[in-house]
Amino acid sequence: MTDTPARLLNLLSLLQTPREWPGSELATRLDVSPRTIRRDIDRLRDLGYPVEASRGAVGGYRLVAGAAMPPLLLDDEEAVAIAVGLRAGAGHAIEGVEEASVRALAKLEQVLPSRLRRRVSTLQAATVPLLIRGDAASVDPRTLTVIASAITGTERLRFNYRAGDGARTKRQVEPYRLVSTARRWYLVAYDLAREDWRTFRVDRVGEPFPTGARFTPRELPTGDAAEFLTSSMRGAQQPWEVDVSFAAPADHVASRLPASFGVPEPTGPDSCRLRTEAGDSLEWLALRLALVDCEFTVHSPARLVEHIGALGSRLSRAAGGV
Structure with missing residues (x-):
């Protein structure tokens, strides 16, 4: 093999398998001399790949963990598996990995051959995720990657948007950041029509489309996308002052509620009380409290007490009609 770049790629592909390769075996595989293998190993090291050599009759070369992450070579099956996994992770808000999943997915899908993109899409369409938590909102990973790419490329974005009341509008924005909460994804952007x-x-x-028009990023009023989202959500609805007693240990209740609710205060070995602020709808609050799976009493707000009473009556009637 006389093509040095192609030979280096083949050598790197072999070294990425979890084993040690004798120099003679690498030379045979690549149809070159052991001296050429040694030169190619030095070239890979210069490129940042940490190739370790061991001496002796059973010695050889292997790729080890280094101080930085060098580029990886993936075969077709590996690329498809990683893309499907990243789509699954990015499509739902998974605390700690959500933003990284979207960035990695955007990079990977940008270089995937069309035949592999079709395989990934086919697998995604044939897979139905089981959402254990009823409060999570599923997001099309392709929508996320389009938005992420527009943010990275400082490119204006067009899309259809459905408001909470069902009204539909067309928007053109300068996308700033994606923000993931424990439940949903949000886009913080400058709306050109609304200035x-x-x-x-x-x-x-729906149907996000990069326009190709570049822009100079504006300065966000708060300087932080997460802080801006929080203040925006608070401005849209005043938080409820929630006060609830539970007939269960505090650690059990805390494990069944979002971390944003805070930690319940123990009132006994098998009881606790939670006082917190929640900026969510009464419907969502009622469902979250019911999912704790223990007896509980709502002390405030009064509207939540009324809503749970009405919901309980409706569920009792539904059960009685079976």
Whole structure:
């Protein structure tokens, strides 16, 4: 093999398998001399790949963990598996990996051959995720990657948007950041038609399309996308002052509620009380409390007490009609 770049790629592909390769075996595989293998190993090291050599009759070369992450070579099956996994992770808000999943997915899908992109899409379409938590909003990973690419490339974005009341509008924005909460994805962007900053729920975004027009990023009023989203959500609805007693240990209740609710205060070995602020709808609050799976009493707000009473009556009637 006389093509040095192609030979280096083949050598790197072999070294990425979890084993040690004798120099003679590498030379045979690549149809070159052991001296050429040694030169190619030095070239890979110069490129940042940490190739370790061991001496002796059973010695050889292997790729080890280094100080930085060098580029990897993936075969077709590996690339498809990683893309499907990243889509699954990016499509739902998974704390700690959500933003990284979207960035990695955007990079990977940009270089995937069309035949592999079709395989990934086919697998995704044939897979139905089981959402254990009823409060999570599913998002099309392709929507996320389009938005992420537009943010990275400072490219204006067009999309259809469905508001909470069902109204549909067409938007053109300068996308700033994606923000993931424990439940949903949001886009923080400058709305060109409204000449102001806006937040958009990504699960309500349809047919995002990069326009090709570049822009100079504006300065966000708060300087932080997460802080801007929080203040925007608080401005849209005043938080409820929630006070609930549970007939269960505090650690059990805390494990069944979002971390944003805070930690319940123990009132006994098998009881606790939670006082917190929640900026969510009464419907969602009622369902979250019911999912704790223990007896509980709502002390406030009064509207939540009324809503749970009405919901309980409706569920009792539904059960009685079976």
